[in-house]
Amino acid sequence: MASTNNEDLFKNIISHAKEYGFIFQSSEIYDGLSAVYDYGQNGAELKKNIRDYWWKAMVQMNENIVGIDASIFMHPTTWKASGHVDAFNDPLVDNKDSKKRYRADVLIEEHVAKIEGKINKEVEKARTRFADGFNEYTFRTTNARVLENQKKIDDINLRFKAALEANDLVEVRQIIIDLEIVCPISGTRNWTDVRQFNLMFSTQVGSVSEESSTIYLRPETAQGIFVNFLNVQKTGRMKIPFGIAQTGKAFRNEIVARQFIFRMREFEQMEMQYFIKPGTEMEWYKYWKETRMKWHRSLGFPESKHRFHDHLKLAHYANAACDIEFEFPFGFKELEGIHSRTDFDLGNHEKFSGKKLQYFDPELDQSYVPYVLETSIGLDRMFLAILSQAYAEEKLEDGSERVVLRIPFFLAPVKCAILPLVKKDGLPEKAREIMNRLRFDHLCQYEEKDSIGKRYRRQDAIGTPFCITIDHQTLEDNTVTIRHRDSMLQERININEIEKILGEKVSMRNALMQISE
């Protein structure tokens, strides 16, 4: 049972998640559906609590951030404007010998880079030869070998661009063959056809197929915010800088979707788009990097578990971008992205919709398209991060073992278990009384079956922070024991103190205070 390495550990976490009602595979009775998962009774609670914590940290704690809930269906032009129709298509090609898959555009770009390398070598050689009298510009524009290579590059780029624009995949393959590009692994030119993978799911609107039109399930929630920028700004009388937050499902037809709920075809995002004055983006980029990292750190996990990863290669819409990575059992992986999106999105929506999406800045006495700073976190990934960090297999002093989920108290699915020590002598009745008081504020569980030790372990396994046990002494002096999940220690307290203690311990308040410092 005990995990000896990270691979075992991850497997055990997955089994634990299923065994205790956190995550089930979708449509399991039909053999499941690849890369789609369902949240069970405890998973749904944990997920909701994470979402709530994010929402409160972003919307409730910031006067200038408001939340919306946009639809999953959007006008198809949205995705032309956002660049997803074009940029989310990767032409892929396999080498039949090495069985490795490559992006066709990357193969061609790398080939071009090689030729550029040749040119640079030529330039450097000349520089040493001519010493002081060397003029790089003249050399680059007159040297025969340089010109020849430069023409090669220009020709390739021209041909490749034309092929992409015409969506001519046969031509893309022909380019690879003509350039005699070989697979770095096998060294052969034995390529399959180039295939296109559209990462957006499409469906039909309209009941009759002839009248229907194709629309997409959104691949990101952000566009629902951009198209509502003016609605919210005007009706909320928002002044720049201000933010719009949203949580919701998004869909991507991943070629390879794996690693449990880390990469799913249907997933939930928590995004906030912060609208700012152009030119201030680096300032806000820095601010939100720090602010979002604080949020992650407020969960009390070891500092070494999080790190920033700055993007060198930027997406089509960004001028600066980084990830907050978390060390999952399978390594450091992206949890949240922070992107400076410039005016790319609003600018394009202006272009495609013909509507002005601008903000009048009274200080500057002029209108502009705001710049956007995005924070985008995967809720399911956050769930997995918390689950894998919380999961612990412990060896106790008496030699026995327990599995405990050390979930931060305020995120735990069940906050408190009410346990009569035995199933008679009026203890169940007393326990029910307490349960009926606590249920107004917290999700509690009442359990009377099995030995008390077994019941404690079951609560540990789902991460319940507190167990209230009613024993014979309770009937005499109105006291109970409260047992702490992490230390397994017990205290005897008066029944009237339970609500206060529990209220303080499981409150989100402490964490929120930590991030607003």
Added chain:
RNA sequence: GCGGAAGUAGCUCAUUUGGUAGAGCAUCAGCCUUCCAAGCUGAGGGUGGCCGGUUCGAGCCCGGUCUUCCGCUCCA
């Protein structure tokens, strides 16, 4: 998608040249009443992932298919 491994009860696994499926834990009922899992008695639960082939006979051999895990790749 490609390559490798795997799929038998809710979970972990057994059934060894192919002869019509078993254990522990879990679940449920009853007994016991005990502050950190594994006390006693009994019960339910499987068309062996699915489809097909070989065979008198397939959980076991063969083919296909689905799903999961690992590697390649991408992203939240």
